[in-house]
Amino acid sequence: MWRLALPLALAFAARTAAARLPPDDERRLDEGTALTVGAQTLKLGVLSFDYGIIERLSVGIDPPFWAFRLAAPIFIPNAHLKFAAIASRRFWLSGQVGFYYADITHNGSSGSLTVIPFSGLASVGVAPWFWVHGDVTYDFVTASGAGDLDRADIGGSAGARAVQVGALLEWRLAPVFALTLRGRYQVYTGRLAFSGTAQADDYTTASVDARLTPRHQHPWVVVPGIALLWRHVHLTAGVGYGNVFVPGVQIPLTKQGLAPDFSLAVLF
Amino acid sequence: MTALVTAYETPTAAIDVTMLDQLRTNVEARLVVLHLDWLPDLVADALTRLGARLEANGFADPNGPTKTNRPIIDAVVQLDRVCVGWADPPGPPDAAQNGSINLTAVVDDGRLRPTVEAVASMCHARIQPSGVSLRGTQVTVDGFVDGTLDVYFYGPVPRTAADTDVLVRIQGAIGTSDQTASGEADFRVRYPNLDFTVDQPGGQIIVTISADGVTLQGSNVTVQCAADLSACNPV
Numbered sequence: 080m081w082r083l084a085l086p087l088a089l090a091f092a093a094r095t096a097a098a099r100l101p102p103d104d105e106r107r108l109d110e111g112t113a114l115t116v117g118a119q120t121l122k123l124g125v126l127s128f129d130y131g132i133i134e135r136l137s138v139g140i141d142p143p144f145w146a147f148r149l150a151a152p153i154f155i156p157n158a159h160l161k162f163a164a165i166a167s168r169r170f171w172l173s174g175q176v177g178f179y180y181a182d183i184t185h186n187g188s189s190g191s192l193t194v195i196p197f198s199g200l201a202s203v204g205v206a207p208w209f210w211v212h213g214d215v216t217y218d219f220v221t222a223s224g225a226g227d228l229d230r231a232d233i234g235g236s237a238g239a240r241a242v243q244v245g246a247l248l249e250w251r252l253a254p255v256f257a258l259t260l261r262g263r264y265q266v267y268t269g270r271l272a273f274s275g276t277a278q279a280d281d282y283t284t285a286s287v288d289a290r291l292t293p294r295h296q297h298p299w300v301v302v303p304g305i306a307l308l309w310r311h312v313h314l315t316a317g318v319g320y321g322n323v324f325v326p327g328v329q330i331p332l333t334k335q336g337l338a339p340d341f342s343l344a345v346l347f
Numbered sequence: 348m349t350a351l352v353t354a355y356e357t358p359t360a361a362i363d364v365t366m367l368d369q370l371r372t373n374v375e376a377r378l379v380v381l382h383l384d385w386l387p388d389l390v391a392d393a394l395t396r397l398g399a400r401l402e403a404n405g406f407a408d409p410n411g412p413t414k415t416n417r418p419i420i421d422a423v424v425q426l427d428r429v430c431v432g433w434a435d436p437p438g439p440p441d442a443a444q445n446g447s448i449n450l451t452a453v454v455d456d457g458r459l460r461p462t463v464e465a466v467a468s469m470c471h472a473r474i475q476p477s478g479v480s481l482r483g484t485q486v487t488v489d490g491f492v493d494g495t496l497d498v499y500f501y502g503p504v505p506r507t508a509a510d511t512d513v514l515v516r517i518q519g520a521i522g523t524s525d526q527t528a529s530g531e532a533d534f535r536v537r538y539p540n541l542d543f544t545v546d547q548p549g550g551q552i553i554v555t556i557s558a559d560g561v562t563l564q565g566s567n568v569t570v571q572c573a574a575d576l577s578a579c580n581p582v
Contacts, residue, residue: 277403282429282440285400289422289454294415333416
C-alpha cells in the first residue's frame with residue numbers, strides 16, 4: 080500500500096502545481112536555464128548576483144570569484160549578461176556571455192588568464208509541471224605572460240577551451256518545490272597554449288612556452304536534487320557524481336567523485 | 348649523457364696500488380683541466396636562476412612526483428643569462444662583451460626533465476667564491492667558457508648553490524684570463540663534495556674531493572689521499 084502512496088502524492092502535487100508555474104510567476108529556476116531573473120528584480124545569491132533590467136535582459140556578477148581574493152593572491156573580476164531572444168509561455172531561448180579575468184602574476188613574472196563562456200540556453204515546458212532545460216557552452220580561454228602556470232587551473236583543471244552540453248530536468252511538484260536532475264558533459268576539450276617572457280634581473284631573461292592539457296578530456300556530472308523556490312528565497316541543492324563544474328566559468332575539476340550542487344539566493 | 352651518468356655510478360677501471368705516483372699525476376693533470384676551483388660555482392649560479400624560474404612557473408623538480416590532480420603541462424623554459432664579465436662598468440650588462448649562457452629546460456607533464464642543455468657563448472665571468480665548495484678558491488677568478496654544457500640533475504633544481512647536486516659535461520673552451528684550453532670536461536657537483544673521473548687502462552676511476560681529502564675509487568680498491576694528494580693509502 081505504501082508503495083502507491085508516493086506516486087499518488089507526487090501526482091496530486093503535480094496537479095496542484097499546475098495552478099502556478101514558471102515562468103509566469105517569481106518562482107523561476109533561472110540558474111542554468113534560459114529563464115531570466117525577471118524585470119527589475121535583484122537577486123543576491125551565493126553563486127550569483129543578478130539584476131533583471133527588463134524581462135528579457137539581466138546582468139550580474141559571480142561573487143565567489145571576487146571573494147577568491149580573500150583566500151589567494153589572485154584577483155578575478157568578472158561579469159555576465161543574459162538575454163532572452165524568445166520568451167513565450169512554454170519556450171525560452173536565451174544567450175549568456177560571461178567574462179572572467181585572472182591576474183596570475185607571481186614572483187615577478189607577469190601573466191593573465193581570461194575566460195569567456197558563451198552559452199546558448201533553451202527551456203521547454205513539455206507539460207505545465209515538467210520543464211526541460213538545455214544549454215550548449217563554449218568556453219573561450221586566452222592566456223598570456225609567464226606567470227605561475229599552476230594558477231591557470233582552478234582546483235586542478237586547466238582553463239582550456241572547451242565545448243559542453245548541459246541538461247536540467249525540472250519536475251515541479253508544488254509551486255515552491257521541484258525535483259531536479261542536472262547533467263553536464265564536456266564534448267570537446269582543447270589545449271591552452273601559454274607563452275611569455277620575464278626579466279628576472281638585469282642579467283637574466285626567461286621565456287616559457289607551455290601547453291596545458293586537462294587530464295580528463297571528457298568530464299561529466301549527474302546531480303539529482305531539489306529546488307525550493309519561495310517568492311523571495313530560492314534554494315537549490317543536490318548531490319551527484321562526476322566532475323564538479325565550477326559555476327560561472329564551467330571549468331571542470333579534475334577529480335571525480337561526489338558532486339555537490341548548492342545555491343541560495345534572496346530576491347527583491 | 349646516460350653513459351656519463353652510468354660512469355659516475357661505478358668505477359670501471361682498477362687501481363694499481365703500485366703505480367699510485369703515476370695516478371696522482373693523472374689526477375692533478377685532470378684538476379688543471381676541470382677548473383674545479385671556480386667552474387662549479389659558475390654552473391651552480393646559472394642553475395639557481397633556473398630553479399627560481401621553475402618555481403615561479405609552478406613546475407616540479409626532476410624525479411619529483413607527478414601531480415596527477417593537475418592538468419598536463421608540457422613546456423620549454425629558456426633562460427638567457429648575460430655573464431657578469433671581467434670588469435664591472437656602470438650601466439646595463441653588455442652581452443656582446445661579456446658573453447652569455449643560454450639554458451634550455453624541457454618540462455613533461457609538469458615535471459622538469461633531468462637533463463638540461465646549455466650553451467655558453469664567450470662567457471666572461473668574474474667568479475666570486477661561493478664558499479660551499481671544498482675545492483673553491485678564496486679569491487676572485489676571471490673565468491671563461493665557450494661551448495656546450497649538458498647538466499644532469501640527481502635531485503631538485505638548486506635554489507641555492509649549496510643545494511646543487513648535478514653532473515656537468517662541458518665541451519669547448521674553458522679557462523681563465525691567464526690561459527684557455529679546448530677540450531671536454533665532466534664533473535659532478537654535490538656540494539661541498541666534487542666528483543670527477545680519470546681515465547685509466549680498462550676504464551675510469553672516480554675521484555671525490557671531500558672534507559676527508561681526496562678519494563680515488565677503483566673497481567678493485569679505494570685509495571684515500573690527503574687534500575693536496577701528497578700521500579695516498581689504500582683503505
